[in-house]
Amino acid sequence: MNKWNEYLWIFSAIYLALGFFNILFAWIGLICFFTPLLLSITGKGKIYCNRYCGRGQLFELLGGRLKLSSSRTIPAFIRSKWFRYGFLAFFMTMFGIMIFSTYLVYNGTNDLKEVVTLLWTIRLPWNWTNTSSVSPWIAQFAFGFYSIMLTSTILGLITMILFKPRSWCVYCPMGTMTQGISMLKYKWKEKQDGTAGKRNSRFTEGYGQSAQIDDFVLPDRKANECQRNT
Amino acid sequence: MKKATVNQRECVACGVCVKICPRRAISIFHGICADVDEDLCIGCSKCQKACPASVIQVVQKEVAS
Numbered sequence: 510m511n512k513w514n515e516y517l518w519i520f521s522a523i524y525l526a527l528g529f530f531n532i533l534f535a536w537i538g539l540i541c542f543f544t545p546l547l548l549s550i551t552g553k554g555k556i557y558c559n560r561y562c563g564r565g566q567l568f569e570l571l572g573g574r575l576k577l578s579s580s581r582t583i584p585a586f587i588r589s590k591w592f593r594y595g596f597l598a599f600f601m602t603m604f605g606i607m608i609f610s611t612y613l614v615y616n617g618t619n620d621l622k623e624v625v626t627l628l629w630t631i632r633l634p635w636n637w638t639n640t641s642s643v644s645p646w647i648a649q650f651a652f653g654f655y656s657i658m659l660t661s662t663i664l665g666l667i668t669m670i671l672f673k674p675r676s677w678c679v680y681c682p683m684g685t686m687t688q689g690i691s692m693l694k695y696k697w698k699e700k701q702d703g704t705a706g707k708r709n710s711r712f713t714e715g716y717g718q719s720a721q722i723d724d725f726v727l728p729d730r731k732a733n734e735c736q737r738n739t
Numbered sequence: 740m741k742k743a744t745v746n747q748r749e750c751v752a753c754g755v756c757v758k759i760c761p762r763r764a765i766s767i768f769h770g771i772c773a774d775v776d777e778d779l780c781i782g783c784s785k786c787q788k789a790c791p792a793s794v795i796q797v798v799q800k801e802v803a804s
Contacts, residue, residue, distance in 0.1 A: 554770020
């Protein structure tokens with residue numbers, strides 16, 4: 510019997526479908542934005558990615574069980590730090606621009622644009638929903654946020670088909686952010702009292718109280734890496 | 740004895756390996772990277788095949804006496 514959290518892919522699929530019926534449902538997607546951040550800030554690490562990410566489960570299902578993935582190895586540059594943090598920076602910039610355009614509608618500078626922008630370039634007219642029941646800026650945010658969600662899903666689907674099912678997780682901006690927060694928290698804890706990691710003796714043996722997060726490889730793992738490289 | 744080893748510098752801590760491991764030998768260390776318990780690992784390569792970042796390799800290890 511599967512646990513309830515293994516069905517969260519249904520939530521992700523319904524969310525994407527609802528946007529086609531009424532764009533205002535896009536606001537629900539903020540849950541997928543704030544939950545992982547709050548969990549990592551409160552010290553739960555990447556538990557959201559590990560257990561509760563509906564999108565990851567959806568890719569696993571489509572790519573794994575439905576065999577839509579070629580399961581090839583992802584190019585090494587995608588998992589490199591510069592690419593992951595670069596993509597995060599790009600994503601956050603686009604997010605900032607979206608917030609700014611929402612603000613411009615809020616203060617009356619711009620009119621509401623009923624379009625969903627795919628991959629930051631392709632503008633799809635999305636005017637079949639009546640959004641007059643809410644303030645224009647609320648609708649504008651919904652269009653902008655849904656554009657981000659749909660774009661990232663498309664990117665995820667492309668990399669799912671080309672590489673392994675959950676390839677999106679490798680460069681997912683939320684994943685990069687929560688991992689970054691977890692690293693900073695660990696580093697800070699170490700500085701505070703040197704107690705971090707004591708719950709896991711294998712790690713303390715490796716690093717003691719001076720764990721270098723930037724160089725997060727256990728000594729015996731380093732030896733293995735060297736073996737592989739030679 | 741074959742054991743899974745993680746390139747922890749490039750691990751994205753997504754948890755795919757944790758789910759797939761039949762021996763529950765892998766955990767995510769503080770949301771930072773995957774960590775293999777070599778006492779439990781049987782070197783089945785399931786995690787290596789599933790890892791989306793391809794940072795897990797199953798390598799021959801000497802058995803500690």
